[in-house]
Amino acid sequence: MGRSPCCEKAHTNKGAWTKEEDERLIAYIRAHGEGCWRSLPKAAGLLRCGKSCRLRWINYLRPDLKRGNFTEEEDELIIKLHSLLGNKWSLIAGRLPGRTDNEIKNYWNTHIRRKLLSRGIDPTTHRPMDDPKEKVTTISFGPAQEEEDVDDEKKKMIPQDSLPTTTTVKQEYSTSPVRRERCPDLNLELRISPPYQPNNQQPPLTFTAGSAPGSLVNVDNTTVVCFACSLGIQNSKDCTCTTNGNGCYATGSATANAITSIAAGYDFLGLRNNALLDYRNLEMMN
DNA sequence: AAGAGGACCAACCGCGCGATT
DNA sequence: TAATCGCGCGGTTGGTCCTCT
Numbered sequence: 001m002g003r004s005p006c007c008e009k010a011h012t013n014k015g016a017w018t019k020e021e022d023e024r025l026i027a028y029i030r031a032h033g034e035g036c037w038r039s040l041p042k043a044a045g046l047l048r049c050g051k052s053c054r055l056r057w058i059n060y061l062r063p064d065l066k067r068g069n070f071t072e073e074e075d076e077l078i079i080k081l082h083s084l085l086g087n088k089w090s091l092i093a094g095r096l097p098g099r100t101d102n103e104i105k106n107y108w109n110t111h112i113r114r115k116l117l118s119r120g121i122d123p124t125t126h127r128p129m130d131d132p133k134e135k136v137t138t139i140s141f142g143p144a145q146e147e148e149d150v151d152d153e154k155k156k157m158i159p160q161d162s163l164p165t166t167t168t169v170k171q172e173y174s175t176s177p178v179r180r181e182r183c184p185d186l187n188l189e190l191r192i193s194p195p196y197q198p199n200n201q202q203p204p205l206t207f208t209a210g211s212a213p214g215s216l217v218n219v220d221n222t223t224v225v226c227f228a229c230s231l232g233i234q235n236s237k238d239c240t241c242t243t244n245g246n247g248c249y250a251t252g253s254a255t256a257n258a259i260t261s262i263a264a265g266y267d268f269l270g271l272r273n274n275a276l277l278d279y280r281n282l283e284m285m286n
Numbered sequence: 287a288a289g290a291g292g293a294c295c296a297a298c299c300g301c302g303c304g305a306t307t
Numbered sequence: 308t309a310a311t312c313g314c315g316c317g318g319t320t321g322g323t324c325c326t327c328t
Contacts, residue, residue, distance in 0.1 A: 016296075016322080038313060054314080055297065090316060105317075106295050291327085298320070306312075 013047045017056055021046055025053055026061055059102045066098025070107055078104060078112060083126040 013021075028044035034057070037050035046053060070078075074096060081092045089101035089108075096104065108123075116123040 014298075036313085049298090051299090051314085052297075058315095059296070087317065101316075102296075110294055289328090291325105293325075294323085296320105296322090299318085300316105301318105302316080303314090304312105305314100307310085 012041075012049050012052070014052075017060075021048065022056070022061060025057060029057060029061075055102075059100045062100075064098055065100065070099075070111070074099070075112060075115070078108065079116065079126075082108065082112075082123075 024044050024046055028040065028046075032043070037054040039050070040046075040053050041048045041050055044053070048056075077096065078092060081095055085091050087105075089105045093099050093101040093104050113123045116126075117129075120129050121127065122129045
């Protein structure tokens with residue numbers, strides 16, 4: 001039963017890496033580049049599991065790692081991103097150049113959790129802990145559960161027609177039967193990719209409220225992209241785009257309402273002004 | 287000075303997912 | 308369609324260092 005082991009455990013080293021192992025790994029990757037981690041240890045002359053090599057490289061040896069203490073700005077960004085994404089450490093790390101998911105995860109568990117607790121904020125829900133009546137408004141694009149599961153009391157407390165549009169983000173993204181997930185937490189099920197690029201010259205994506213599904217969006221005055229591509233789901237089943245370098249042609253099926261809702265949620269979470277999240281890098285999960 | 291306990295962080299483990307066969 | 312492979316992710320562990328008593 002179960003998967004076959006990723007490597008021959010009987011003949012691999014475990015535990016802390018030696019300087020010599022580090023040097024071998026660095027030399028090999030410099031010469032051959034990343035990739036094919038499974039065969040790397042043997043090729044590099046390392047008695048290590050491929051996964052172990054990958055982890056060592058990504059978390060410790062990569063030349064672009066920042067290392068050192070987190071700044072106050074990084075702290076706040078992590079908190080914001082965590083409130084938006086939850087424990088999606090790799091996605092959070094993607095917005096912090098030079099930081100790794102493992103590093104951020106450790107930092108969260110050792111510093112930020114405590115910091116939020118000392119502020120009286122629940123690090124899981126990002127809500128004040130001393131207000132038991134505080135109800136969480138679920139924002140979900142994920143797979144769904146019974147709508148009737150929604151707490152009746154919650155419905156009473158939050159009149160649906162009185163909510164600002166920024167909180168009514170419970171749009172269905174998929175075309176699956178109408179079942180809605182009941183989440184204790186914020187669960188946007190978003191993926192951000194590719195990694196942040198400091199020299200990114202692209203203008204911010206502009207959303208047009210009420211656009212039809214699959215419609216093209218004017219990014220600036222010259223570039224036109226479809227919603228699916230702007231979300232990074234080009235070539236998925238949701239997108240039949242082709243591009244000639246000037247923009248996308250044809251359509252994606254992600255609904256404009258869903259996109260508008262994401263934008264609303266984004267603003268709702270207070271991330272709009274820091275200009276660090278870019279919708280072109282957001283990818284919808286199914 | 288020494289031991290206990292906590293904090294920190296590198297590394298491991300198991301699992302999920304997409305690609306390939 | 309199912310099985311397999313390889314990668315990447317999040318949770319957890321264990322070793323080391325630091326602080327307190």
